[in-house]
Amino acid sequence: MQKKHKILSVVLVFILVIIVGFFVAQWKIGKKIEQALSEFPNHIQMSYSNLEVNILLGNVDLKSSKWKVYGKTTGELITQGHIGQISIENLSYWDCLFNEKIAVETLLIQNPVIKYVQNNKVKQADFEQKTWGSLTQKVELGEVLVSKADVLVVKKDNDSLLFSSPNVNLKVDGLKFHKNENKPVEFDGFSVDAKNIKYALNDYDDVFVDSLSVTKTASFLNNVKIKTKFDKAAFSQVVETERDHVDIHFKSVSVTGQDLKLLNSSVVGINAERVSVDKPHFEIYRDKLVADDLEPKPLYGKMLRNLKFNLGIDTLNINQGAIVYSEKVKKDNGAGRINFTNFNATIANLGNSYSSDTETLIEVNTDFMEGSPLQVQWHFKVQDSTDRFVFKADLGHITAASMNSFSEPNLNTRFNGELYQTFFTIDGNPKLSSIDLKIKYDNFKVSMLKEDGWEKKKFLSGLINWFISNDSKENEDGYRYGHAEQVERDKTKSVFNFIWLSIRSGLRSAIANDGEKEN
Incomplete structure (x- = not known):
């Protein structure tokens, strides 16, 4: 009987040691994480309200964090934001201790509000080197989930809006960050969903998208609009040379058989089996009283040939479109107007990634000036330098x-x-x-x-x-x-x-x- 009590006492002590050890280890790991979070480089500032660590499950929760990132050389604010919660699930201690690798099953970022300031003086290559060049360990994330992000991108010079969406959801599978390699970022797949997008296409025109869904193999955009920021009269006053004033609407744009080729954060290739544009409506106005733009205009073959990325769209369909073109030539007269209705077009082999013998073929069926049937065939070889x-x-x-x-x-x-x-x-x-x-x-x-x-x-x-x-x-x-x-x-x-x-x-x-x- 006494022997049984001794065994029970040893077991209880052992369990107590394990429990105390667990809490001590959790406290120590929590302190180490807190210390790591306090030791960001000087150009990164971060604060948070609460840190929760569960070493048994390998989970870490960082709640209500605030971030500010400054340029290393300029000292100017680049990014600031607030994140509701950052959760790490199933952190592999074995990889951390023995494989010089941080391996996490899931990284969940909830309700981030992010403002990014774009500085054109900072070269993309320099930015990537500063971002990834300091990695000391390989990082592998089974999946990254960003939920309900509110994203704003502005231009540094005048704080003008470049991009905004109050509801972005992102999923990346098999994300890997490599140290000291030419290709520091890799991933297996991704999906992006966003709503109420506004994007500054250039200094004069904005793009609006009600909703967007993108994966590695397909994309869908609903209710797309491209609009000039100024009315026609004001636009003629702000442009130095003549330029189209546009009001364009696509009911939807869908891309299937898509293959995006990425190098780090840059798109270097876009291929697709089919792109369909449904019910586009173009309102284009040109004020010919504005000074002529005397820059040479290349033909479409040369424009495609000289793209800075590889493009290959096997078939582009335009369905049930309408085009209205207005041109003002004389001050005291109204603008002359021509239009195309019931506009349907198919473009085959659109891009610069096809062989030298491949023709880009454009076929159009439409009604000209309300009721006259018009058929067009237009072909050229993009790789033919004679154009x-x-x-x-x-x-x-x-x-x-x-x-x-x-x-x-x-x-x-x-x-x-x-x-x-x-x-x-x-x-x-x-x-x-x-x-x-x-x-x-x-x-x-x-x-x-x-x-x-x-x-x-x-x-x-x-x-x-x-x-x-x-x-x-x-x-x-x-x-x-x-x-x-x-x-x-x-x-x-x-x-x-x-x-x-x-x-x-x-x-x-x-x-x-x-x-x-x-x-």
């Missing part, structure tokens, strides 16, 4: 008067008559183009208007109509043929201006009846 392109179009029946909403205020020209069918093919490069065109029309007349836009210049109008053929019935097939070569491009204007110059040359040839019928 040769072919642009074909088939325009159905259109009343000439429907073009007066653009021609009267901008050109002081009024058209009448019926254009039954127009076909043309433009073969161009960055300097010159040639065009073959055929058109079937009837009772076509041109009226040149006085500066008030109402009264007709009778003599000039009569002279012009005397020189042109007012119908195409003379030819056996009912078409007139136009041809022009060496149409010179104005390199300070867009490719669409070049296409218009080519069409104009072809129309002049056809109406003057000096083109030849195709063989």
Whole structure:
């Protein structure tokens, strides 16, 4: 009996030692964590309300922490924020003690409110070196969860908003930080959900997104808007050279078969099997009274070729869109206006990551000026340094008067008559183009208007109509043929201006009846 009591006493003492040891170890580890939290570099300031440690489960909870991060060299505030709770679950003591590695099953960051100040003077490479270069151990996180983050990014120079979203949720799987390696950050997968996003696209335009969801393989954006920050009159006063005033809306944008290639925090490649843009509506206004932008405008092939990252979108679909383009040329007149409705387009092989023989092909089906069916085929090779392109179009029946909403205020020209069918093919490069065109029309007349836009210049109008053929019935097939070569491009204007110059040359040839019928 006495022996049993001795054994029981030893067991009780052993249990007591374990319990006391547990609390002592937990107290010591808690103190060590507190000490570590107090020993951040001078440019990082942090405070918190409470620290809870459970060494049995390997859990650590840091509650109500406040953070401020200053630039090492500038001493200026870079980031500040408040985090409701930071939780570490299942910290591996074995890895910490024997493998020189911090391994955590889950890192949970709840309700962070973060403000980041972007300083363009700080180079991204320098920032990454300062961020990751000081790592002394490898860090592996099974999953990182950021819940209900309120994120604000502002520009240092004027505190203007660059990005904001009051509700961001992030999950990263298999996140690894390596010390002293060229690729310090790796992860297996991620997902981001955000709502009520505002992003400064540039100094003049903002992007708004109601909701966004992104994973490594797919993305979905709902209710996207791109808007110029100023009204039209104010915009003309703030820009030094002419620029589009935009009001653009996409009902949704979806990306499938997505593959994002990342190097540290930078995107170096974007590939996707399909991108679909549903019900886009474009309102574009250009004030031509503002000084011309005389910078050379590259064609789209060169723009894609010179992207700073790899892009490869196998198919881009635009569904049920609308485009309204307005252009103000004369001070006392309203803006001329053209529009496309029921706009559907497919773009194949969009990007710079395809082989030299691969063509980018754009096919468009739309209604021009409310009711005239228009089909377009446009193709070029991005890797072709000559930037040769072919642009074909088939325009159905259109009343000439429907073009007066653009021609009267901008050109002081009024058209009448019926254009039954127009076909043309433009073969161009960055300097010159040639065009073959055929058109079937009837009772076509041109009226040149006085500066008030109402009264007709009778003599000039009569002279012009005397020189042109007012119908195409003379030819056996009912078409007139136009041809022009060496149409010179104005390199300070867009490719669409070049296409218009080519069409104009072809129309002049056809109406003057000096083109030849195709063989």
